[in-house]
Amino acid sequence: MTSPHADLETLSRRVRAHAIRMATRGGCFLGASLSCADILVHLYQRVLRTSPERRSDPGRDYLLLSKGHDVPALYGTLAETGYFPVARLANHLSPDDHIYWHPNRAIPGIEFHSGSLGHLLSVGMGIALEARMSGGPSRVFVIVGDGEMNEGSVWEALQVAAAKQLDNLVLIVDRNGFQANVATESLIPLEPLAEKLSVFGFATTEIDGHDHAALEAAFAELPRRPGRPTAVVARTVRNKGLPSLEGRAERWFVNLSSDEVRMLLDELEGSARADIRSEPLVVR
Amino acid sequence: MSGLAERTYSTVLRELASADPRIVVVTAENRAAIRDLPDRLGDRFIDVGICEQTMIGMAAGMALRGRIPVVHALATFLTLRAFEFIRDDVGIAGLPVKLVGGVPGFLSDANGPTHQAIEDIALMRGIPGMHVVCPADESELLEALPVVLASPAPTYIRFNASRTDLAHTPFELGRAELLTEGDDLAVLSAGLLVPHVKAAADLLREEGIGVRVTNLRTIVPLDEQAIVGAARACGRLAVVEDHLLAGGIYQVVCEVLVRHRLSVPVVPIGLDGRWFRPALLPDVLDREGFSAPRLAERFRRAATNGGNPS
Numbered sequence: 399m400t401s402p403h404a405d406l407e408t409l410s411r412r413v414r415a416h417a418i419r420m421a422t423r424g425g426c427f428l429g430a431s432l433s434c435a436d437i438l439v440h441l442y443q444r445v446l447r448t449s450p451e452r453r454s455d456p457g458r459d460y461l462l463l464s465k466g467h468d469v470p471a472l473y474g475t476l477a478e479t480g481y482f483p484v485a486r487l488a489n490h491l492s493p494d495d496h497i498y499w500h501p502n503r504a505i506p507g508i509e510f511h512s513g514s515l516g517h518l519l520s521v522g523m524g525i526a527l528e529a530r531m532s533g534g535p536s537r538v539f540v541i542v543g544d545g546e547m548n549e550g551s552v553w554e555a556l557q558v559a560a561a562k563q564l565d566n567l568v569l570i571v572d573r574n575g576f577q578a579n580v581a582t583e584s585l586i587p588l589e590p591l592a593e594k595l596s597v598f599g600f601a602t603t604e605i606d607g608h609d610h611a612a613l614e615a616a617f618a619e620l621p622r623r624p625g626r627p628t629a630v631v632a633r634t635v636r637n638k639g640l641p642s643l644e645g646r647a648e649r650w651f652v653n654l655s656s657d658e659v660r661m662l663l664d665e666l667e668g669s670a671r672a673d674i675r676s677e678p679l680v681v682r
Numbered sequence: 683m684s685g686l687a688e689r690t691y692s693t694v695l696r697e698l699a700s701a702d703p704r705i706v707v708v709t710a711e712n713r714a715a716i717r718d719l720p721d722r723l724g725d726r727f728i729d730v731g732i733c734e735q736t737m738i739g740m741a742a743g744m745a746l747r748g749r750i751p752v753v754h755a756l757a758t759f760l761t762l763r764a765f766e767f768i769r770d771d772v773g774i775a776g777l778p779v780k781l782v783g784g785v786p787g788f789l790s791d792a793n794g795p796t797h798q799a800i801e802d803i804a805l806m807r808g809i810p811g812m813h814v815v816c817p818a819d820e821s822e823l824l825e826a827l828p829v830v831l832a833s834p835a836p837t838y839i840r841f842n843a844s845r846t847d848l849a850h851t852p853f854e855l856g857r858a859e860l861l862t863e864g865d866d867l868a869v870l871s872a873g874l875l876v877p878h879v880k881a882a883a884d885l886l887r888e889e890g891i892g893v894r895v896t897n898l899r900t901i902v903p904l905d906e907q908a909i910v911g912a913a914r915a916c917g918r919l920a921v922v923e924d925h926l927l928a929g930g931i932y933q934v935v936c937e938v939l940v941r942h943r944l945s946v947p948v949v950p951i952g953l954d955g956r957w958f959r960p961a962l963l964p965d966v967l968d969r970e971g972f973s974a975p976r977l978a979e980r981f982r983r984a985a986t987n988g989g990n991p992s
Binding site for chain 1 (some may be wrong): 706725726728730731733735736737738739740741742744745746747748749751766767769770771775820
């Protein structure tokens with residue numbers, strides 16, 4: 399029997415392939431892009447009330463990518479869903495376009511720029527509050543990284559979101575277990591994260607962020623509790639889809655040779671594990 | 683509004699907000715200047731608690747949806763703690779968020795160095811596209827407010843609602859005003875110290891020393907011609923500011939002079955690499971040398987010794 403989510407799985411694979419193709423000639427933050435690819439595909443295909451045609455519709459839903467460096471997955475998703483031509487992805491890192499390591503609003507579908515951690519939860523809250531003030535139906539989805547939750551501004555914003563009862567706000571934590579260089583739990587432990595978010599006033603659920611059935615259930619009814627913002631802790635795997643790189647601390651930012659790109663694209667389609675020799679870069 | 687009611691920052695902001703539903707008033711639990719607005723503005727008054735960073739992020743979000751947020755916090759916490767939020771979320775996006783910084787400079791009187799915003803002009807003018815407005819008193823603040831809110835630019839207002847008897851020319855962004863004429867020394871200033879500078883000039887006039895006083899009013903955009911005109915008129919300048927010399931009005935003036943290849947002596951009268959001794963405002967002004975009699979002494983020296991600082 400075909401999976402009810404076969405279309406999403408196919409699309410996720412295509413988005414991952416785009417991110418892998420961006421991981422060369424300068425590279426990109428592949429690890430986080432692959433950990434949140436399923437979440438992004440699911441949101442754009444099943445949850446967000448928006449589309450390329452509704453880009454300026456004040457009643458649309460908003461998606462904000464707060465950690466920012468996972469933007470190759472978002473660009474892949476936006477290209478695949480018609481926001482701009484897929485061919486434009488080849489402009490990655492070109493000085494003549496705006497497709498670089500963090501999101502830029504000049505690209506259709508990007509609601510706001512990011513790059514500095516801990517900003518877009520509060521920006522999203524302003525959008526959510528304004529939508530409520532003007533009686534609009536918009537919902538605001540903000541994706542943060544788990545490492546990003548080190549930032550005090552995230553916890554400051556959580557308090558205000560609960561106080562203002564922003565139940566049109568959905569916080570999604572891409573819980574891939576890694577800071578930039580090390581495992582979150584080995585540096586500044588976050589657990590019990592879902593419990594923390596609950597006591598901060600968010601209606602919280604914790605799911606497998608690669609399981610479309612679980613994602614579907616998490617977003618099926620929003621708000622999860624009236625008067626409360628929603629939080630979804632999505633457990634994910636860094637570099638998901640590439641067993642040779644999955645969960646590896648040093649493969650956060652990668653810059654591959656063209657042969658390695660080919661090997662990883664094959665690996666993504668189910669062939670043998672790639673043997674990646676490129677030196678890991680320490681960007682941060 | 684009724685002709686009998688007293689015009690204050692709060693009443694003027696309320697009037698503007700009544701006329702323009704895009705205006706929202708936001709605060710990080712600093713209500714000193716807007717105490718009566720919660721009841722008047724309903725859900726367009728938003729207090730986020732003592733969360734300056736969140737306040738700026740939320741203001742950016744509301745501005746993205748077409749609102750004009752007027753945000754309030756003490757100038758230090760606004761421009762320092764939330765600096766990166768202002769730079770990234772308001773500045774990079776060029777959003778019409780209006781930042782109102784309370785008790786800037788000497789106005790923090792006895793609060794101590796943590797509350798002394800004496801680098802706020804330097805920080806805010808360092809953000810591309812950010813306007814910086816320094817009202818000399820309450821009447822200039824109230825004149826500036828509708829102009830600032832009508833402008834699409836992100837703007838920092840160095841809040842000053844002191845009452846003075848200065849008569850101002852109509853407010854324009856990037857347009858200085860000439861307060862007194864004089865040939866012996868040209869003094870440039872902005873903000874709280876302007877009336878003290880004017881009073882010092884009046885004292886010196888009685889002695890036959892002519893001091894030409896220019897109130898710059900906005901640091902960005904800047905009235906370069908007013909600075910050039912002052913330099914040409916007197917051949918010697920003094921700049922008075924309750925701000926660090928680093929990145930402040932003195933340096934702004936010097937940049938203009940260099941750009942226009944004008945070589946004239948410029949005496950800096952500001953804070954040279956230090957915080958000021960906390961006390962009540964009149965005592966701060968006197969001790970730090972910014973009361974009218976102390977300024978008059980400093981201007982007299984500047985006007986008579988060829989402009990060499992002494």
